[in-house]
Amino acid sequence: MSVDLRYDDDVTEVVEKTTRFVRDYVLPLENEHRGDINAAGGDDLRREMNAKAKAEGIFAPHAPVQFGGLGLNMSDRAPVFAAAGYSTFGPIALHIGAPDEGNVHMLAHIASDEQKQKYLAPLAAGDVRSAFAMTEPSPGAGSDPNALSTAAVKVDGGWKINGEKRFITGAEGAGFFIIMARTAGAPGDRGGATMFLAPADTPGISVDRHIVTTDRSMIGGHCEVSFTDVFVPDEDILGEVDEGYRYAQVRLGPARMTHVMRWFGSAQRCHDVAVDYVSKREGFGGKLGDLGMIQQMVADNEIDLAASMALLVKACHELDAGSHASNETSIAKTFTAEAYTRIADRSMQMCGGLGVSEDLPIARLQQELRPFRIYDGPSEVHRWAIARRAIGRAKKAAQAVAGR
Amino acid sequence: MSVDLRYDDDVTEVVEKTTRFVRDYVLPLENEHRGDINAAGGDDLRREMNAKAKAEGIFAPHAPVQFGGLGLNMSDRAPVFAAAGYSTFGPIALHIGAPDEGNVHMLAHIASDEQKQKYLAPLAAGDVRSAFAMTEPSPGAGSDPNALSTAAVKVDGGWKINGEKRFITGAEGAGFFIIMARTAGAPGDRGGATMFLAPADTPGISVDRHIVTTDRSMIGGHCEVSFTDVFVPDEDILGEVDEGYRYAQVRLGPARMTHVMRWFGSAQRCHDVAVDYVSKREGFGGKLGDLGMIQQMVADNEIDLAASMALLVKACHELDAGSHASNETSIAKTFTAEAYTRIADRSMQMCGGLGVSEDLPIARLQQELRPFRIYDGPSEVHRWAIARRAIGRAKKAAQAVAGR
């Protein structure tokens, strides 16, 4: 039979366990601390929640089975991660937050056996956290990865790295860094990037500043990090020299989609809070939920949630089928990031004055969701890529017709 | 494995055949006649195209195999109908246009064996067309089906029907009508509707006027029809007396989705024409397709097409699983109808002056697509239904919590 959208029973079971775990244990913690993970205890709270998740059998559902995870593929991660993301502390609790989750994914695909023991095993187990050091301050690699400026120079037995990075999520308190540095060519060139693994206590690594953003659920914050004569031995090169952009692709699509999954949960929660509110609140001779303009917002949220999930399912399917799925993940990322902002916005509006207050969680969830239109590639960059591919296909099709 | 979005090979083959058939044979006919099916020959052209489609083995892909069709389920119809809809004449050519396609679907599910021989067999074979007479002029059944005013009164050996219908697609030239009439209760009540089958030459049936709308691809037009003392014998009742609304549900979800499928093709075509245009047209020191604002429109079209297809796939899957899928089909219908209008609009804009001219097909395709936001339930009615369900679920959930 063509087309089957059902989940296997064991996946459904993990989803249900996660839903209960988040609702009964994680959400109260998040609400108590108004969603600020670092103020709430940071890694201490993380370890406490991780232990609970392990006890429930839902810890690290994405990690390889041999490293203690459930080994779920992308399709199966979707409903689990969404259930976790219903609380902004949920992904931390299940150890599926950014950037660790993407780093686990990449190490599982690319690292050598020795690297897996040294870096992946403790990361997958939640003993340490990690950071992915790619983005740079202007004029370095930002939306345009080709501008990579951080440079690694070959020295005896390894490489010496110098450069500045910015918006490095989780850098504060990370156990190790994956550093993207240029090993060939000049800023502006495509190619010539290499990934390096480095313990956080390697001399020359310095976490200089937290960039305070509107979101509060990223453990270790978004940091400025500098690398000064950081030595990385040859055996800590991740994959091959000069192949960094190719490996970044391996991480990119899945990491995008797990963002989509997690934040789906938060968007769903905004909607749930608002629908509950309008179903009860009196006004204009009935319930607010009886009013057409309110119903329009409810329906538009429902449509946005359904379209978000449908695009996510499609992109995960392509990734599981072995494709880079650059187009499908760009489309899903762009649509959902904007849909989530719309959902949060409508939910705030439906709740009136309370919607913009701390009495309800929507206003702070909106602050968590908004940056997704910028993080992981701004919508504009994705649209540019999507359009370029479409126009490229049109040109090829025109040539094919012309050649007939 | 969870989640599989692939089509079986035999479905893919039908899609490919349909794509070629439409491109090479149907599209040139449509362009020649500027998309006006009735001016192009109406049923004469239809029979000619039907014969070609039969020869290709792609005729009536939705009809039951014993009546000459391919017996595709909803999921498999999606890519085939979309390929047919690339031309506005394509659905007529494959005999999958509204309302015949939905009527075939409903008769296959509800009709008695005798009714199948008398009505379904010639309809499935394309020997005759049919009409579905439900919508009424104000204050009768329009967006609000409970307002049904056409009445059937029991007489000896059958029923006598009186009433006015409006926007009856395909009425002119139809071989028979499926008439929705009230057999119990009063306008405004839920329930008490019955479906009747009646040959078009039954005394008292009169096609009074064509309502000229912006679309030109509906064979037989959108008509006002009156029923004056129309006698229908008991054996031509479709299903059970007073169960008409329930049967309408059987037709409703699938008929909505096949609209979504067919018009997907037309929206895709608008996009293709525009992308081809901007990939070639010079301006501002390069191609139009190099400009950011154009790329934004291209990307937004791609996103809208992808989300439309993803929602359609989801809704079809639910229908095939045996659900009425009222919510999924409402969501897919509402989103896609609006997305298709946006796609046509952006495509026109990308082509500048030619976009609003007859030199390109986009302007007239836009006229075909726009009414979909009204036909088959205006977006507002669907949003109302979607919201009501969401609020209803919230109330139930609140009661469940309260009851714990």
Place this chain on the structure above:
Amino acid sequence: MSVDLRYDDDVTEVVEKTTRFVRDYVLPLENEHRGDINAAGGDDLRREMNAKAKAEGIFAPHAPVQFGGLGLNMSDRAPVFAAAGYSTFGPIALHIGAPDEGNVHMLAHIASDEQKQKYLAPLAAGDVRSAFAMTEPSPGAGSDPNALSTAAVKVDGGWKINGEKRFITGAEGAGFFIIMARTAGAPGDRGGATMFLAPADTPGISVDRHIVTTDRSMIGGHCEVSFTDVFVPDEDILGEVDEGYRYAQVRLGPARMTHVMRWFGSAQRCHDVAVDYVSKREGFGGKLGDLGMIQQMVADNEIDLAASMALLVKACHELDAGSHASNETSIAKTFTAEAYTRIADRSMQMCGGLGVSEDLPIARLQQELRPFRIYDGPSEVHRWAIARRAIGRAKKAAQAVAGR
């Protein structure tokens, strides 16, 4: 006192006369002919309507008093032209349609006394129509005027013009042409354009084809015109040689704003028809106008109309104050063109099936309004210009701060 938005009494009187004239005389004609001015009689009908308008004292309200007009400035034209535009035949009736109205405006500002007698006098009186031949087929002057390809070469006693023009409104039946041709530089250069006046029967001028667009109210259509060795004597140069772009600016801003005025009327009419409909039509246990989602559309139309008028008033004030008002007119044009499309679209939606039918005028008015987002500079080109100016101002401001 600062800020006064009132109109003088004599202007108000012209508005009221125009409103009645259009409602009682012009609208019935338009409806009878379904808005197709050329099918309705073209210039014969125009002359008939012009005579009536003259009798009412509302003919050519923009033309100089010495040429028989009312000499209204831009601010005062706004409410008069909007009242005329309530019918798509109204601007023809008052002789304020494009391109004649803009040509009158430009000739009044730039033409020599002899040219005024020869060209402006009969044009202002409605004895002849005119055309403005600027836009060219790709790769010539389209959205990018610098690409001007039509060339004028100096010959004895005058100039010889060769080139192709496209989308020349009113060309069929025009009494004379204003031709924009390159007299210096090469396509792509700024500068070097000159305007020439040429009677339509000048040898070498050929109206080759009508481009059929969705609008039907432009007398003489939108045409392809070719110039083959067209001789223009020196005395028929409009203004100075090589100053064509500068003169085009004189015409540009006002011509943009009179489009905004006229189509305001059509947008208002769409809205009026829809509000009248929803105030009467029954449904869902009341009037449609009692439903929140309908009210949202009504209110959004009201807001769009109010913002359109407010931006128009502002831009006209700047033009009357002697500025080119490039930014104000770009902003008003871009906003209103999109607002009018939205208004027509919502109005269609409010009227359900009738909204997309010929039973109401909205669907065809939508076809008149949609091209305005392309005509007179697509929205994208205006946005580009608006942004460039804003960024330019920011750079200057930054330099000013740096220089302190």
Place this chain on the structure above:
Amino acid sequence: MSVDLRYDDDVTEVVEKTTRFVRDYVLPLENEHRGDINAAGGDDLRREMNAKAKAEGIFAPHAPVQFGGLGLNMSDRAPVFAAAGYSTFGPIALHIGAPDEGNVHMLAHIASDEQKQKYLAPLAAGDVRSAFAMTEPSPGAGSDPNALSTAAVKVDGGWKINGEKRFITGAEGAGFFIIMARTAGAPGDRGGATMFLAPADTPGISVDRHIVTTDRSMIGGHCEVSFTDVFVPDEDILGEVDEGYRYAQVRLGPARMTHVMRWFGSAQRCHDVAVDYVSKREGFGGKLGDLGMIQQMVADNEIDLAASMALLVKACHELDAGSHASNETSIAKTFTAEAYTRIADRSMQMCGGLGVSEDLPIARLQQELRPFRIYDGPSEVHRWAIARRAIGRAKKAAQAVAGR
């Protein structure tokens, strides 16, 4: 001459002084304290800034001249208040923040001479602040003012007030309250409300809780206030008994518009910060400001700002002409509140990661602007009112036609 949009020279001078004062003195204070007025010192800082504004001759520009203000009418307030609102501390500095500014306006129109001396004089001078206690928790007066539940009962020599209020801006630290209470009828009735003046230290007045919202620039916060047997003597009734709703109208329109003015400044600032950023930031082989999608956002901000100002100017003109201008102020309020949110959102997007960080002020300005879509009547309530009026006019027009 019809239509004049110029400001008198003395107004322009106040605007320029305010612009410099805000840029050089107020903005640095706001940035130092990240826009949190209460954390920055509250009334202490206010008095300090007020003294400076007085020295500049720009204090209380809206207050009557006899009470130390500049006596500007609504039209002239617009550019001054917008210049003040460029900083969120600016309105506090000029003493034109909500609710004091609206209270000054209302007292100047309605209070008795004795009340003016007792309440208006110290308020206009900035010696005290005030609060306007109208909004109530559900099911009291929220979006629907007729639900007023707080009751005043006639007692000897005055009235005794009991009830709960919510979202009372500036309540903490206010010198006196204007209390809206029901003196006739029951909740749900129109009419029967009266306004009372009461010093904050009147027994029975209690400020119970701050509702923490996303905005931080309202001195005294948004509070829950309860009134328990609060005695108000007859001479402190503001205006006439039972006329409270009518007086609320006097305050309503102008108060709405001054919100529009102040927040215009903040929206303009978001835009200025973003345009400055994209004019300098490198990326994709040039400046970000060279990219089409960025230019689109810049242009859309420019359009939104221009339309906001144009609608504001129109509404102020109507208010100055003596109208309640309910429709014009509803339209201007609804459009601008949504436009400001869009402007802030685009500005954030243009600045990428910095846009959602504390490194730039946009993210926190967005938090100031968002609530405006809810405060002073949610957009939905205004749309309902706008639509009801439009439909009412249509009904009247139809009756007029029918009656001819």
